[in-house]
Amino acid sequence: MIRYPILAEKTEIGITAPSSGIPKEMHGLLESSIQKLKDKGYSVVSGETAWTQEKARSASAKKRAEEFNEMMRDESIGLIFPPWGGELLIETLEYIDFDNIREKWVLGYSDISLLLLVITLKTGIATAHGTSLLDLRGEESDETTGMWESVLSNKEGDTVIQYSSERYQEDWDFDNPTPHIFNLTEETHWKTVSGHDGKFEGRLLGGCMDTIRHLIGTPFGNVQSFKEGHIPDEPILWYLENCEMSIVELRRTLVHMKLAGWFKDASAIMFGRSSSDIPVEDYTVQDVYQDLSEELGIPIVYDIDCGHMPPQITFINGAYAEVEVKAGNGMVSQTFR
Incomplete structure (x- = not known):
């Protein structure tokens, strides 16, 4: 509950x-x-x-x-x-x-x-x-x-529905804020690893991987206990974002989270946009997502409205969400149940 x-x-x-x-x-x-x-x-x-x-x-x-x-x-x-x-x-x-x-x-x-x-x-x-x-x-x-x-x-x-933004901010320009602070210049396009549209649902959990990864193995990061005590028999729909990690550090972090059981029975994973998605040798962030999708056997969506490249959808940890990705656009329905 x-x-x-x-x-x-x-x-x-x-x-x-x-x-x-x-x-x-x-x-x-x-x-x-x-x-x-x-x-x-x-x-x-x-x-x-x-x-x-x-x-x-x-x-x-x-x-x-x-x-x-x-x-x-x-x-x-x-x-x-x-x-x-x-x-x-x-x-x-x-x-x-x-x-x-x-x-x-x-x-x-x-x-x-x-x-x-x-x-x-x-x-x-x-x-x-x-x-x-x-x-x-x-x-x-x-x-x-x-x-x-x-x-x-x-x-x-109640249920609340949010939609992907029309445009997002690629770089911070603190000296030239707009009336809404952000310089929204780039066209938003939600993508999937499969390249196809999709629908998925589950209980939302997530955050900035740079920080939340350090909860693994501590009394503060017991995902399994949370599942058993509050959302038994329901899948988790993860939303995650990378602030400053390199591609290989991102990969190590996701493997760490997988080995710790955080992704057990997950329905899908959604990743926010990141300015750190710079290839290491010929290893790209798309490769990272493809590897993870194949290992877990679940859909992966990326470049969603979450994290340090605003604007941001308001995600509620614990809410039941239904997400649809269609033609590069996203819809997030959250029910407080």
Whole structure:
């Protein structure tokens, strides 16, 4: 059984940085993002960690965890929204009070996806992989990014449908943001290893492989226990993205995940776009996906709207999803059951 939080109208949003905070010279971006939330009618409470950054993290592991635990205990907060990702969230896991996680949304991606996955695996509470707070500071949001509110506002039993974007951003150009922040210049095209259209379904789990791979073999990454305790006899539909790994490191990571049993009884795997998909010798990312598809005997879709080449579909860890890929376009239906 999966438990789903609800994003109530005008709820309070808690901003904390369990990974990286915002350095002083960029505080204006965070202030703009907070104001956009207030303009939508949300009240906002910000922790200290969101405003500090030193030695590749916002604060000590204990301080980051304590601030997160405090916001999780605060009944007035309905959504915990880190400003962005980072590098060292894994340091906080041993200090987070997972026994007292409340049913409230946590939203983010990149390093934040590690925390999202752990919460869902250990508690059965759904978490939201999607936009970061700083990507909402524009005058408007593109259609794909802007779906985060609609998705998180669904109630148990509801179904929400999202579609692939029309265009995506190939490179970050921080000095020339558009009204919706991203420079969406490239045509989106979802692809399959088989080259054919397809439909598949299952319980969603996933995140940034650079970070979530380090959960393997720890008490925080027990996929089998999650399956037995919360989704017995149901397949997992994985969504994954590669931020900085080389092609061969990606291959090693996927084999590691396979050997650890993460892909046992999976229905399909979906991969986000990546700027790191540079061939090593004559070994390409398409080769990686082809090898994995043949080994697992399941469909593989790639270049979906997920990860560090925005925009992003909002994927809910634990939700039951039906995905269709047709003529390069994607449809994701998620049911909160």
